[in-house]
Amino acid sequence: MEQIQIIDAKDHVGEVVTIGAWVANKRSSGKIAFLQLRDGTAYFQGVVVKSEVAEEIFQTAKNLNQETSILVTGEIREDSRSKFGYEIGVQNIEVIGESHDYPITPKEHGTDFLMDHRHLWLRSSRQHAIMQIRNELIRASYEFFNKEGFVKIDPPILTGSAPEGTTDLFETNYFDQKAYLSQSGQLYMEAAAMAFGKVFSFGPTFRAEKSKTRRHLIEFWMLEPEMAFMHQEESLEVQEQYVAYLVQSVLDNCDYALHVLKRDRSVLEKYTQLPFPRITYDDAIKLLQENGFEDIEWGDDFGSPHETFIANSFDRPVFILNYPKAIKPFYMKPHPTREDLVICADMIAPEGYGEIIGGSERATDYEYLLEQIRAHGLDENEYSWYLDLRKYGSVPHSGFGLGLERTVTWLAGIEHVREAIPFPRLLNRIYP
Incomplete structure (x- = not known):
């Protein structure tokens, strides 16, 4: 049989x-x-x-x-x-x-109860469908980047420095010195891009950010491509092609999961239409100010209500371009005509799901980067290897990071990012 x-x-x-x-x-x-x-x-x-x-x-x-x-x-x-x-x-x-007195019955249960029983809750049809979509996004990501000639490189999880400062990092003792759990593999991917041209990584990242919003996790997974000899506009094209590829892959291979989640396929189909719209940070501020957001001023970062309103002004993912230099990390390339801006973009998902991609063109000038490292109060000795990349054959290069769980949350049409990862780590939760 x-x-x-x-x-x-x-x-x-x-x-x-x-x-x-x-x-x-x-x-x-x-x-x-x-x-x-x-x-x-x-x-x-x-x-x-x-x-x-x-x-x-x-x-x-x-x-x-x-x-x-x-x-x-x-x-x-x-x-x-x-x-x-x-x-x-x-x-x-x-x-x-045999199974007796299984705790998760077909009746309604509270969120805390379900999270305490996450090891069993994963068996439910809804959670199973969400994990199927997560799996498809991972599979399709490898397929996309392999097709496009990228090499997968694995950056370290334990690092001696941080790409965006150490404020929200988990510190640990590394024998006789300090180390941190990685918040991004980006700096290492830049080194890899100088060796292999086009690279990507996929792995866990950690943010010790005391946030309780439905969009935040303490531990989450990132896909981080980095591309040598590439300017920002070309990078944006890769980003939108990649996201459209992910959406199409879910439509093609997750029909039953979408049915279980009651996700409208026709809504997702719109997200495969390229190019995605683009709006500058300057124009985004004006758009918000003209529509009742008196609290926002030029130089502010966007919060969830701001991102949602901007996204709702379009019917597809939207790029917000060129943020103020003061609110972005040190490694971004300065704008050629505006000293107060850097060349970067965030991709905001529609339907109120917020930022799913952050990316930029990277600064290539040694002296400029050294100046920025000092201005951000970082230890230049910790970044000497990173500065080396600008000493030995520096080239234009760009990259981005896609948050897997936020993308799962968006494409699955679910409310909270905690359901998009098998065992979520939240501000007050490390069990099970």
């Missing part, structure tokens, strides 16, 4: 197969039992008809508890009533692992 996974049921219609699964839910009458089964690949229904199986098999089916693990044998058949499209007509059930 062939053992298959639920996701492959379409290839076995009319065949008798065995599937290892958990019982997500069940309902039964005197003559028939319906088992909602999951195996990690998908969910579908098992139908146990009393008159077609031995009495002990039907009684086993009726007595199955939520999350009991079983081996179920039966015939795969089409099921036009379900979105998945297939079910199994059960002939035999073998109980593998």
Whole structure:
């Protein structure tokens, strides 16, 4: 007897197969039992008809508890009533692992309760769908960058310095000196770009920022490409092509997950239309001031309400270009005609999801960078290796970072970023 996974049921219609699964839910009458089964690949229904199986098999089916693990044998058949499209007509059930008093029942539970049981909550159909979208974004990212000729380079997680200062960093003892958990791999990716041309990294980053908003995590994952011999405008084209590629990949490969999440495909389809609109920081400030945001002044960074209003003025992701130098990190290239600006851009997602990409063209002049490092109160000795990149064949180069969890949150259409990562680390949460 062939053992298959639920996701492959379409290839076995009319065949008798065995599937290892958990019982997500069940309902039964005197003559028939319906088992909602999951195996990690998908969910579908098992139908146990009393008159077609031995009495002990039907009684086993009726007595199955939520999350009991079983081996179920039966015939795969089409099921036009379900979105998945297939079910199994059960002939035999073998109980593998009993489950009693499973804490997450089909009733409503509070957020804290669900977060305390995150190790079990991941089994639910909604969380499963979100993680499927996350997985697809990771898969599609590797595919996109490999197709475009990028080399994956892994920057260190423990660093002796910080690309944006040490204010929001986790400090640790590194034998007889201080070290920090990385808040970005960018500086190291610049070094890698000088060796390989086009590179990208994917890994965890850490921000000790005491924020409780629905957009913030303490530990999150970033995709950080860096490109030698590339100016900002070319980088923006890569960014929008990449994001459109991610959206299309979710549309192509996550139909069932989008159905579970009730995500409107037609809304996502708009986000594949290029180019994305662009607005300068100057014009964004004017737009806000003309529409009731009297609190915002030139030189301020944008908060969530500001980003949401700007995004809602367009129907696709929008780039905000060239922010004030005073509110951006030291490594950004200065604007050629404005001393108060740097060449950078943030991509703001529509529907109120905020910034998903931050990027810039990098400063290439040794003396300028040294001056900026000093002006930001950073230790130039810690950055001597970074300055070396400007001494030995400096070239124009640009890069960006995409926050994976924010992108998952946006494309899945969910409210809070904490559901976009398997085990979220929040201001007051490090369990489980």
